[in-house]
Amino acid sequence: MLVRADLNVPLDGETITDDGRIRASIPTIRNLAGRGAMVIVCAHLGRPKGTPNPKYSLAPVAKRLAELLGEPVEFASDVVGESAQAAMAGLRDGQVALLENLRFEPGEESKDDAERALFAGRLAALADLYVGDGFGAVHRKHASVYDVPRLLPHAAGGLVLAEVEVLKRLTEDPARPYAVVLGGAKVSDKLGVIANLLTKVDRLLIGGGMAYTFLKAQGYEVGKSLLQEDKLGDVRGFLDEAAARGVELVLPVDVLAAEGFAADAAHEAVDATAIPADREGLDIGPRTRELFAAKLADAKTVFWNGPMGVFEFDAFSGGTRAVAEALIASDAFTVVGGGDSAAAVRRLGLPEDGFSHISTGGGASLEYLEGKTLPGLAALEDDQVES
Numbered sequence: 001m002l003v004r005a006d007l008n009v010p011l012d013g014e015t016i017t018d019d020g021r022i023r024a025s026i027p028t029i030r031n032l033a034g035r036g037a038m039v040i041v042c043a044h045l046g047r048p049k050g051t052p053n054p055k056y057s058l059a060p061v062a063k064r065l066a067e068l069l070g071e072p073v074e075f076a077s078d079v080v081g082e083s084a085q086a087a088m089a090g091l092r093d094g095q096v097a098l099l100e101n102l103r104f105e106p107g108e109e110s111k112d113d114a115e116r117a118l119f120a121g122r123l124a125a126l127a128d129l130y131v132g133d134g135f136g137a138v139h140r141k142h143a144s145v146y147d148v149p150r151l152l153p154h155a156a157g158g159l160v161l162a163e164v165e166v167l168k169r170l171t172e173d174p175a176r177p178y179a180v181v182l183g184g185a186k187v188s189d190k191l192g193v194i195a196n197l198l199t200k201v202d203r204l205l206i207g208g209g210m211a212y213t214f215l216k217a218q219g220y221e222v223g224k225s226l227l228q229e230d231k232l233g234d235v236r237g238f239l240d241e242a243a244a245r246g247v248e249l250v251l252p253v254d255v256l257a258a259e260g261f262a263a264d265a266a267h268e269a270v271d272a273t274a275i276p277a278d279r280e281g282l283d284i285g286p287r288t289r290e291l292f293a294a295k296l297a298d299a300k301t302v303f304w305n306g307p308m309g310v311f312e313f314d315a316f317s318g319g320t321r322a323v324a325e326a327l328i329a330s331d332a333f334t335v336v337g338g339g340d341s342a343a344a345v346r347r348l349g350l351p352e353d354g355f356s357h358i359s360t361g362g363g364a365s366l367e368y369l370e371g372k373t374l375p376g377l378a379a380l381e382d383d384q385v386e387s
């Protein structure tokens with residue numbers, strides 16, 4: 001049985017700094033192994049772009065998976081090669097193996113259908129059943145997510161089913177005001193969802209690395225902050241659209257401007273309209289924290305994706321903490337989505353049960369909320385196609 005999981009966890013060298021996604025994957029793997037299946041788990045880590053790279057090896061994840069399962073996990077040092085074949089051949093009923101990072105193979109993410117299908121065929125040949133349980137990756141039209149379930153009898157895993165159930169509540173008649181808070185660093189991915197979100201929400205709060213493209217689009221300088229120059233035109237369109245629809249688009253009024261990207265970088269709070277040219281915005285400032293908390297206080301539904309700053313550095317974690325605390329204090333239906341956002345909540349020592357739900361998917365949840373058909377979910381719903 002091939003299980004597509006999302007084990008894309010943050011690493012510091014070989015140390016896993018947050019194992020939330022591995023923990024979230026355990027119940028499905030344990031359930032299947034417990035019922036006697038030979039379980040081959042496949043997953044990606046980071047964005048190695050089609051070539052093997054030890055920095056993105058899943059080896060540390062295999063070790064942690066074994067610890068959490070309390071059972072040995074055979075780790076294959078390739079994806080569909082000799083090591084994977086040997087791991088498959090050696091599996092006994094109830095045993096678990098993990099393949100090396102799917103994204104070491106160019107076929108996994110290829111835009112070319114034939115190339116993807118070829119790789120999918122090799123992956124599918126390792127098993128005779130497929131379980132899609134990698135919720136965080138269901139928005140990717142990748143071989144292991146989209147093509148393999150077309151080749152094998154398939155089912156959705158428990159994690160995917162549980163995530164979809166919660167997100168449905170956000171799409172079907174959410175209690176209003178409905179606010180979405182966006183941040184993080186995957187700016188180009190996430191700018192794409194804004195156009196659709198503007199048709200659904202009452203308030204959109206933008207912080208994190210995403211905010212600087214908005215500030216620049218309004219004509220302000222952002223110094224060395226994260227900037228998606230090629231999206232400035234789109235962002236100007238979002239600002240107009242929000243105004244036309246009466247959606248409140250709330251941007252930072254101040255930021256922590258740092259001398260460089262480092263934990264101990266000298267920094268000060270400056271107006272968002274006056275970021276010095278040699279500085280980099282690494283967190284929202286104190287006035288913005290208050291503003292965002294006020295905008296969240298009377299919301300009845302809140303979805304939050306993406307940290308407000310570089311929370312991995314203590315000095316720049318205050319904005320993320322403030323948003324998290326505002327959600328914890330509110331009586332709204334609150335959902336946090338995203339590997340890093342969930343990791344931030346745990347790293348800051350905040351109670352996970354302070355939120356209605358913490359989702360393992362960032363981009364995946366956002367695209368679901370947009371009302372899009374997600375390739376990985378569509379593939380699980382489709383009738384099986386003969387290979």
Ligand SMILES: Nc1ncnc2c1ncn2[C@@H]1O[C@H](COP(=O)(O)OP(=O)(O)OP(=O)(O)O)[C@@H](O)[C@H]1O
Nearest residue numbers: 184185186208209282309310338339340341362363
């Ligand atoms: N102002 C900023 N400048 C640079 N990086 C930032 C800034 N604000 C936040 N980040 C970084 O954004 C990263 C998280 O962004 P990402 O978009 O991946 O979040 P996520 O949606 O929770 O995760 P995923 O989409 O992977 O599930 C963190 O590592 C954080 O340091």
Ligand SMILES: O=C(O)[C@H](O)COP(=O)(O)O
Nearest residue numbers: 006008136137339362363
């Ligand atoms: O971290 C995530 O959001 C998922 O694991 C998907 O990763 P990706 O954005 O690199 O496709």
